[in-house]
Amino acid sequence: MKKIYRFLFAGVLALCATGCSSSLLDIENPNEVTNTTFWKSADDAKAGVNACYSFLYKEGTWIELGDWTRFLYNNYDFYEGNKVHWEHFYVGIFRCNQVLANVPAIEMDEVQKNQLLAQASFLRALWYFQINLLWEKGTLVLEPQNADYIPKDASEQEIWDQIEKDLTFAMENLPEAWDAADLGRATKGAAKALLGKAYMQQHKYDRAKEQLQWLIDREGSLYGLLDNREDNFTDLNENNQEGIFEIQFDDQNKGGTGNDASMAFGFQRTQFYAPGGTHGTGWGDGKARRWLVDEFLKERRVDGRNDLRLYNSILYKHFGDDFPDQSKKYYANEDASQWFDEWGQDTEDCYIRKYNTSYYREREDYFARNNYRIMRYADVLLSYAECLVETGTSASDAAVYVDKVRERAGLSKLKDSRWKDCLSSKEVFIKRLQMERALELCFEGWRWADLKRWGLLDSQAGIDELKARDKDFNNFVIGKHKRMPIPTSEVEISKIDDVPQLTQNPNY
Structure with missing residues (x-):
């Protein structure tokens, strides 16, 4: 059950009222929720965290990076293709910053307080993770800002460092699992899995292996592969042992895409x-x-x-x-x-076809009810195998974790397959693992991160390999297209004496 909805509207409505300064008003409305009247109780704190989750329902926070395939960017402010993502990521971050700035002063149970702060830290890290994947830089905002805020450059490494801090705090304070009333909230395992991914993107494979090992050790209790893989993409068996973190979509509210009580909770991708x-x-x-x-x-x-x-x-x-x-x-x-x-x-x-809803209806619409799985255990297994070989483990030992995914699909183990030669060296194994990830995780949003991590976007040899399969890479320019352009409007508003503090990415 998607119990987060129970508290969602209160959080959205409360935080939507905090964006403007009260000094702009001659007379305060006693019925209006403001920063002065809000953030007083444990219920306020929980509503604030729910408002952070609510921004996972915005289109710009879940569209896959791999959808931008043609590398032809002319209008850097094109809303649906670039600016909406920047905007939605930073609105989500703003909401997390409100929680992290205001909840510490609320008198409430300390364990519950830290769990709420940990959820906001996890979500802030999730959005900054996407910013690094897309733009490889951004502006690092760690507390609520007003309309006078001028964005300035923060490097990719500065953002990775903050992601690590947020996820370390999150994993130390989140529970291993939630009860039925709070299913869908971030868990310790979700924080560790995302931290493992953050380390992998920086090639810190030893640290990534440590985080992913925690989930691997809990296979059979907290985590595992479903017998029926396709249950990961319908609404029939959600928040299961394979789902590490899921966006809790539902068709119960068929509204619009605004920030009010009529907002839709449906999954639009289908x-x-x-x-x-x-x-x-x-x-x-x-x-x-x-x-x-x-x-x-x-x-x-x-x-x-x-x-x-x-x-x-x-x-x-x-x-x-x-x-x-x-x-x-x-x-x-x-x-x-x-x-x-x-x-x-x-x-x-x-x-x-993945995530289609034809199993329960005859037409598609904008309100699919199946959760979107941001991270699942099959991904953890394949990632762990990559970390093993990158830190000196033999290909044969790493293949154990790849074989779990393959055998669930009805395939033989690698040593008995046509790909058995991949066990002869690290390099050949990694190349086969790249394809195993493509087959298992296609259309789940991790392809772009994988291509960047493997360095395939950094050399002509890598681009030639991709072009041989996908003609869209014919347009790819090395040194340019591995990152998106910063929205032009964001560069413009950052200017001081006509000098932008948030600079455009190279070659744009």
Whole structure:
């Protein structure tokens, strides 16, 4: 159950009233919630934290980085493609800063207080993590600011340092699990998993291994792989042992995207990614790439059939031929495999099927009720294997953790597969692990982080490897496109005597 909703409206409405200075008003409204009248009780503290979570429902805080694939940025202020993300990340950070600045002074149970502060620290780190992945710099704001605040440069390393501080505090004060009334809140394991990811992005693999080891040691109690992998992408088995941290989406409130009691809680991605056209039910804005289909088809399961992760992840031309035992029905269409012929599309046209909602309805909309899994245990296993080989463990020993994910998918262990040579060296193993991550975690938002961590965006050899599979990388310029441009309006408002304090990224 998604119990955070119980307190969500109070937090949103309370904090939405704190953005303007009261000095602008001649007469105070005694019924209006302000910073002076709020932040008095434990209930206020919890409402403030819930308002931080509420910004996970904004489009700019969950769209995947890998969706920006064509590397053609002309309008740096283009709202849907760049500015909205900057804006939403920093609004989320602002709300966390309010909690972290005001809750310490509230008289309440110290354990509960620290748990609330830890949740705000975790969420602030999550948003700064995305800022570093996208822009590799930003402005580091650690306390509430008013409208006179002038943003200034903070380096990528300064932001990583703050992320580490926030997540260290979070993991030290969050519980290992919440009761049913608070399912969906950040846990100690979520903080450790995100801290592990932050260390990995900085190539601090020894520290990352230590954090991920904590989750690995709790396999079978707190964490583990689900027998049915697809339960990770529906609303039928949410907040389960594989889900490390999930955005708690639901269709109970079908409102807009504002910051009031009518705001929607629905997951919108399925509407934008579902196929469009005569027989479609969405807009087809986000598409898969055919190379991923071809990679799935290179290896069959132990039973001789094709990998069901492909069937459940991608919709492509004549997919029914590869999965004759699976339904061809997709929403209200009895045989979706015929769409591609009717539309005259070729084999390059592929659509994202993962997270689709055709299992319970015949049309898509903006209010899907399935949670979005930001981190899950399969990712932890693959990340841990990477940390092991990067810190001197043999490929054979690291493969144990990759094999858990493969065997859940019905595949053989690596040593018994066509890829068995990958166990011969660290370098070959890492290259195979890169593909294992692509197959298991496609469309879950970590591809861009992976490409950056592996250095594939830093050299011509890396770009050539990517171009051989994905023609969108034909536009990629080394030294430029591994980061997004800072929104122009943010650079402009940072000027002092016409000199920007928040500078534009190189080559933009």
